[in-house]
Amino acid sequence: MGHEWRPTWTWETTLEAGDDMKTIELSAYGDESVLGLVERDSLEPPLDGRLRVRVEARDVNPVDLATRAGAMGNIPNRPFPIVLGWDFAGTMIDAGAGLAIGQRVLGMIPWFADDQQQGSYAEEVTVQPGWIAALPDSVAFAAASTMPANGLAALQAVEAAAIQPGDTVLVTGASGAVGGFVTRLLVGRGKTVFAVASNDDEHYVASLGAGQVLKRGAVADLVAAVKRFEPGGVDVVIDTVPLGPQAVAAVKDGGRFVTIQGQRAPGAERGITVTGVRVKTDAKQLAFLVEALAAGRLSTRIAGVIPLEQAGEAHRLVGAGQAGRGKVVLTS
Ligand SMILES: NC(=O)c1ccc[n+]([C@@H]2O[C@H](COP(=O)([O-])OP(=O)(O)OC[C@H]3O[C@@H](n4cnc5c(N)ncnc54)[C@H](OP(=O)(O)O)[C@@H]3O)[C@@H](O)[C@H]2O)c1
Known part of the structure; x- marks a missing residue:
């Protein structure tokens, strides 16, 4: 293959499986101080039929604040530490559901129903194929992350x-x-x-x-x-x-x-x-909604974009009604 391009240099680092990912853990029910930043191992196969998504953005929903505060009661089959978060937008780490590696996607984790799943307040999640839809390039990750749970509901x-x-x-x-x-x-x-x-x-x-x-x-x-x-x-x-x-x-x-x-x-x-109504995952409805968002038939409001590491501060602002109009989005 005489046309193959080769660099004149060699890689000095390799992205190894098992790299850490930032995760916000809930260590107990309480105020925003119970949200702590930890490094967890990246998610590794076997994935039990699931697909990994690298999460770029997730919004803060009222249910996250209520769950954190203990207002939803003890979540069955969910011992501490708990990872909150229903919505996400990001890119596929694995291929599946007709989506290639690197494809931009958005989706919703059915957080209460899914007892083996960590939420989207992490740099990676594993998802069932029916939870996600392709995300058009014209829709930013932050805007997309405000759509799944609220749009489907x-x-x-x-x-x-x-x-x-x-x-x-x-x-x-x-x-x-x-x-x-x-x-x-x-x-x-x-x-x-x-x-x-x-x-x-x-x-x-x-x-x-x-x-x-x-x-x-x-x-x-x-x-x-x-x-x-x-x-x-x-x-x-x-x-x-x-x-x-x-x-x-x-x-x-x-x-x-x-x-x-x-x-x-x-x-x-x-x-x-x-x-x-109790919101359900539905990939076809999600695809319809994000197409409408891309076409300007639906719109969304973002009050602010905050790094994932500052999830506690995001919860404080939302809880105090000081975030402004629209959703607060946590970015990786
Ligand atoms: N059942 C389900 O599956 C499901 C799914 C998604 C969401 N939800 C729930 O749906 C609710 C709305 O979620 P969201 O994300 O849309 O919240 P949101 O963005 O915070 O919107 C809530 C809206 O209700 C208004 N509001 C609050 N209290 C009010 C009152 N006493 N009188 C009149 N308006 C009032 C707020 O106005 P201000 O801005 O003036 O406060 C705001 O416009 C939440 O309880 C959420 O947990 C349920």
Whole structure:
């Protein structure tokens, strides 16, 4: 092979299997000080049918803070140290699921369901092929990492709402990650959306295309505001805050109430169907969502990007409401 190119120098180092990877471990339930940086061995085969992903970005979700604080209770089959993190964006270390080594991907770890998995607050994760989708070059890792859990929850909530032609829909928490995606998914289908904005976020929520932007406030005031437009109530409420049972009053008789509070959905009344959503992994839905993000049909907001090593500080900022609007992303 006379055309083969050879360097005139030789490699002085080799990337060895077993290199360390930075990982944020939770050593006990508590405040952000229980999040500690450690070096763990890189993940090595056999991988039990899983694929390794080098994680470039993962977002900080409310469930991470709740889990860290112990508000989710003791996680079954999950002894300390625990590694948090549902969402990730990065590159494939192994080939599989039709994806080559080095392919950019995004995905969601079904964190509660997966008892052998560490979360994405680490430089590498192992994933099942059904948890990931290819990530277009035009979408940055940080933006992509805000999409999986929140986008899938939003899409699955909209699907659960069984929207009919002409339906009116109220979205609570429309300034947030899940609520923002829900709003865009509905507006994209031409639905009449009443969306509740955080204080000073009215302009942002209007920019998502909501027909009526309602101010955040007491739930009774919100219901009264809805009824000024729709005296009998709206056909559907998608409650992403979640505000809970009081918000059912905004639904008309025989309507639908979909809540993001999967385990504690309020009881049915006045013939209203109540559905609680618990997000599920779905590679095809994820591919649909990231394509929509790349095409500008969906958008996401990033409050700040912080190195993974400073996960504790990220939790402190988010918990104190000092991070700003949008998601905080931890980068490797
Ligand atoms: N069931 C599932 O599978 C699943 C999946 C994903 C997420 N979730 C849950 O969904 C919820 C939303 O997640 P997210 O990532 O979208 O959170 P987020 O980005 O923090 O958004 C939450 C939104 O709710 C608003 N909000 C909070 N309290 C409110 C109140 N009392 N009245 C009106 N608005 C209020 C917030 O407004 P401010 O900015 O003004 O506070 C913000 O706009 C979380 O509880 C999360 O754990 C569940």
